Amino acid sequence: MKKRLKGMPVSFYVGAVILFVILLMTFFPGLFTDQDPYTQDMNALLQGPSAAHWFGTDDLGRDVYARVIYGTRIDLAIGIFAMLVPAVTGTLIGLCAGYYGKKVDAVLMRILDVITAFPFIILVIAIVAIIGSGIRNMFIAIWCVGWKDYAKLVRSEVLAEKNMEYVAAAKTLGFSGARIMLRHILPNVIDGAFVYAISDVMMCMMVGASLSFLGLGVSAPTPEWGAIITGGRPFLTSAWWISIFPGIFLAVAGVAISFVGKGVAEKVKAK
């Protein structure tokens, strides 16, 4: 582990430290605030940042700082789970298409053609419109679309890999297709998908926040960064703090993930 981390750029460590703090916020939000993100205080509506309310209060007198802190777990969960399912299914589909080729591949490529015909955000919005808004349906929409990049990535790698001698050797030994794909080819083609998955977490977080912003994702009163920003929109001139802080958190989290991803990508490339 130590050897692996050696020689990483400074930005990698910065990103890792920020990510660690974000993880703390995710699992122990109580460490950062003793306020409740849902408690309304009608005596403290739209108050600016102060010692009592670091990020001020919103139109229902809720503490914005507490809401942003508790929102961390929701946004991070969106990023990770929205990435995880497509990453796995896309990788498996790409493996099969690349390995079996011919008809399997042709069918897959046509499906990809159709999915790529729709712009990502339009397709996700359309799916959410069909099955209804809400966090669960938002996941389903992203899962339906997100796998295509992994499938493309892994497929092209498999095409290059499957003519290697070790694959021929495994075939001669009579191993099953599944075994060859998962135990022999997968470890050699996973790097690209892995690097992509890290930045995908960030992209999924942004898509999730954007959907909530459009009113199609997480809805009030759940403290999600995109939803908090939307909630602050009517008060831009009188209460700028509601919309600015969740955005900063979103950006910082995104940057941290990008930094870590960049470090990992360089390491993988060097290999």
Place this chain on the structure above:
Amino acid sequence: MKEFNYIIKRILQMIPVLLVVTVVIFAGMRLIPGSPAITMLGDHATPQAVEEMNEKLGLNEPLIVQYFLFLRQVLTFDFGNSITLNAPVWDLFKEKAVVTLTLTVMTGLFTLVISFLFGYIGGISRNKVVTKTVDTAALIFISIPEFWIGIQLMMIFGLKLGLFPVGGWGTTWGEHLHSMVLPAIAGGLGTSALMIRNIEEEILKIRRQDYVDFAYSKGLKKSVVRNRYILKNVMVSTITLFSMRIVYMFAGSVVIETVFALPGLGNLLMQAILSRDYSLVQGLVYIFAVIVLVMNLLTDISYSFINPRIKLE
């Protein structure tokens, strides 16, 4: 001739994809829970009114007939009438497309200027600090959501300083362009950042090539080497990335137009979705898909013009 054949082949390949796209859209719209007639008329509609609406929408026909009705509409660019806005979908599209096209063009121009400027500075500079700063700044801007940048720009330059309008797009072209400045910046920063990193990386790579050293040792001027040897080669991958992102910007109008209340296609689509205007949603999504397919085709064709080494097959 080879190019021509390739283009014909690609256009023919688009046909089955477009057909499947119609099936997907049609199936998707039928999967929406609840009856469209009741959704449109409200819960208190009389059974008679619902029946009339079903008749009007063609919902009483068998599914397969409904599909072919939809297909006929698609082929004749007649997507029926929007129920909520009481106008033909195609007319609404034409009306709103101007806004979204203007936005996309402005965003694209902003992106090109910013990314080549900073990408060039970052890549060509011999100073490591400059390169790193540009690179890190770009990485940060990739990670900031567009709608949030939009809101902040609107708050600072629109509401606080009053330099730009905060919503709508005015009536004259002067006002149109003026109102597009902030949306173009908000929508373009992310793509600019991506392209800056790409240009920078490419320049750094090309600078190490033998032919660049050779050009210098021939005694060519610095500016000649930079413009004719380095920049020209950076173009290939950058234009590829840019044309991919143009599609993204076009679709991203959904978010940006919502932030700035611009009366464009994205706004129209959101309105259609929220008011469950079936014919409008399916018409718009289909048109979006066609535009994306055509843009992708143009991208592929443009490869061979920028870089003759790429063979079209």
